[in-house]
């Protein structure tokens with residue numbers, strides 16, 4: 001492999017991991033916002049553990065970027081910013097947790113796809129696997145909480161909210177994925193790519 005090609009691959013990797021890091025940090029921000037919005041003690045326990053996980057994920061990516069001999073790149077137009085362009089900024093605890101759940105579904109799918117990418121560095125795969133294991137609990141506890149809300153307020157409202165967020169999130173993600181492809185990063189199968 002030529003030196004220039006190696007350098008391009010390394011910078012694409014740092015670019016990608018900086019996006020992951022920024023998304024984890026924004027995820028932690030959103031959980032901090034949720035913590036300030038509720039005084040439900042049970043919710044506080046899960047939200048605090050979840051908040052700590054997302055902050056740790058951001059650190060794992062920071063350390064991985066350092067291992068690559070780089071520093072995290074500033075990210076101004078990351079996943080959550082694009083998501084906000086489509087969804088806006090929900091204000092209620094229910095909406096914020098429903099949106100968090102939809103974003104977590106994406107993270108889980110995305111990190112699994114990335115870990116399966118042929119030729120990926122095993123150190124990056126190891127981080128992806130650690131995070132994916134935590135994300136399972138993130139999805140599970142919010143799902144349980146949403147099921148409780150559905151029992152109280154009716155499942156129709158929750159299902160409609162999740163469906164609406166999933167549709168908007170898919171648009172935001174497609175936009176980001178197209179940009180990645182311009183950077184030479186392709187994780188998705190051709191059938192999932194947006195049509196021009």
Ligand SMILES: [Fe+2]
Nearest residue numbers: 024053054057
């Ligand atoms: Fe995370």
Ligand SMILES: [Fe+2]
Nearest residue numbers: 054104135138
């Ligand atoms: Fe998460």
